[in-house]
Amino acid sequence: MSAVATTTYADPRVSAPQLVVDPAAIAANTRLLAARATGELMAVVKADGFGHGAVTVARTALANGATGLGVTSIAEGFALREAGLRAPVLSWLNPVDADFATAVAADLDLAVPSAAHLDAVVRTAPGARVHLHLDTGLARDGAEPTSWARLCRTARRAEQAGLLTVVGVMGHLACADEPGHPANATGRTRFAWGLETARATGLRPVVRHLAATAATLTDPRSHHTTVRVGAGLVGIDPSGSTELTWAMTLTAPVVSVRRVRAGTPVGYGHSWTTPRATTLALLPLGYADGLPRAASGRAEVLLRGRRCPVVGRVSMDQVVVDVGDEPVLAGETATVLGPGTAGEPTPADWAAWSDTLPHEVVTGFGPRIARGTVVSSLRGVR
Template identity: 70%
Template sequence: MTAVVATRPRTGSGPRLEVDLGAVADNTRLLARRAAGELMAVVKADGFGHGALDVARTALAHGATRLGVTSLDEAWPLLELGAPVLSWLNAVDADFAMATARGVEVAVPSMQHLAAVAAAPGRTRVHLHVDAGMARDGADPSSWSLLCRTARRAEQRGEVEVVGVMGHLGCAGTPGDECNALGRTRFVWALEQARAAGLRPRDRHLASTAATLTDPRTHHTMSRVGAGLVGIDPSGSTALRGAMTLTAPVVSVRRVRAGTPVGYGHAHRTTSATHLGLVPLGYADGLPRAASGRAEVLVRGLRRPVVGLVSMDQLVVDLGQRGVDLGETVTVFGPGDAGEPTVADWAAAAGTIEHEVVTGIGARVERRVLGATHLRSLS
């Protein structure tokens, strides 16, 4: 038998996501100090879930000079900020005419893309994109020399201006991995081939966040950082500050006996008499279901376990012997300053990466942006 203590939250309460632009500013300044050349702020996927315009504006004010996104649709809203914008993941039928007209720089990863860009009216600024060893985006090395020569002819005809060469490392999060050496070598070779074709790209960029922090050999004239802006370092080498805090009220509290089954499939049974708290957040809000039974939240200054399966709209927390008051705030994750779980903790519990957690928070969660004031200095 269970005793229901309360079943209704305080009026006006609900899940809330806070984005701390002060953390973005601090992270940007650190990354700008580490980078040997310019710093491009990558704000794809709505600024890694933190708000593309807010993150971009903050990064530009604290050391970044360029902006990067994947699609052209992501690029248009950023143009109001006045910084150069590069878009590097587009289908061959993308609106390259609009990109040219509005001054968006585009990546060219294939002969087909080059033909489509060259056919657009005007002179498009392009970055030739080489596959540096991931078999993903970028031109295969077997076609690279031809791509460079063809781009040079298009440049001479006034159809494009090759302003950059770019690549991406597949293992930068593990600095000692041999694939990084291959990527560096292939990128240098790609630059040599571009120069041999008569191209003179002023922007040469290979490093993302992890390589910017760990390997100066990858920096060239510019580094592209995205995850690092919001506090994620895939290399684990540097203390960046998390910019996202997720909280929610406890909407129901009940006393239960030992052996009480919890949630779908009775995936958990209480081992002793305890209090269970219901929190109105679930996988529809971006919390990974794979973290069920392994994640924790912060309640009254203590970490308490998530028990049972994370449901679509809710999760259950074992509150222990004392319980909590109805409507009290639970911190799901944050920067860790008060002992709360971090995004990294939730990612580890779910067997995934931090990027997936921060980009997955859904539209139902109220968002609040904190200004870039009272900034901390990171070393």
């Protein structure tokens, strides 16, 4: 049986895992994206600002070139209003029995993807500002092309009756992360047809938006009056065409350190065994906190200035790191992910190790992780 020579534990007062957001990175990304856009930029802050804090991302983006905000639910939009943000806010993913009246009272714009939604808005929220939503090729949200003309005609009658105002038309590209994919041309063509159809009914939408982050960076033909950018604000470029700045850093304290012999099995299922005598460091972070379990056996963290492998399986609350002969002490801090400027893994690294997207990585971290912002960077944000 392998023996453990020594085990040391950190002082319980040592801080817990912490996620820190750098507004300066968000500001730089926003300025770059706004410069690429041929029209205005709507900052999408759904999913708590892609895990970076919706209010922090919204305020920073608005101070650096964005002119409006986008969210999925009415609740997300209402939270922005409660935080004192007065910029235009569009909510585009709601059930037909959503509280549209509260949305209108909070001065939120509403996306309308179907006749049923349009009827509900007219009945419960007179005076609403709406964006008609066309499915341009995802078979997901948005009105089917076969029902689009009727939706436009019905919306126009409601507008003439003073029940609502159609201020926008929106769509979404299915394959914008692959700039040459033929589905993008199909999506652009369908959106152009949708706009022509809307105008033929007498509608005059002044806001027209199809492009998200990838298309904003690679496809000016899809920009129209406005682009919707969310992932790019926090450093994610799905197209891989542009170097953006990661805005999130996740650290965790070393809880304990132990020296073990060669042949020591580690973690559940003994999926990894030490090939040599080594030192193992324990971090209090696991899949319950959003660390992808699929990264087991692949992931690394930065400790004492070098990458160290995560060994064994990612557990619910903890991971084990092989630090070799490095004299790591309990209480030291490991960088789990960050912008990569000091050699630490980035969200893209964790996505690759987990066979997923950076979007899933950054939006997955849970409430047990303490949150903060880089205060020094706030000075550069208007």
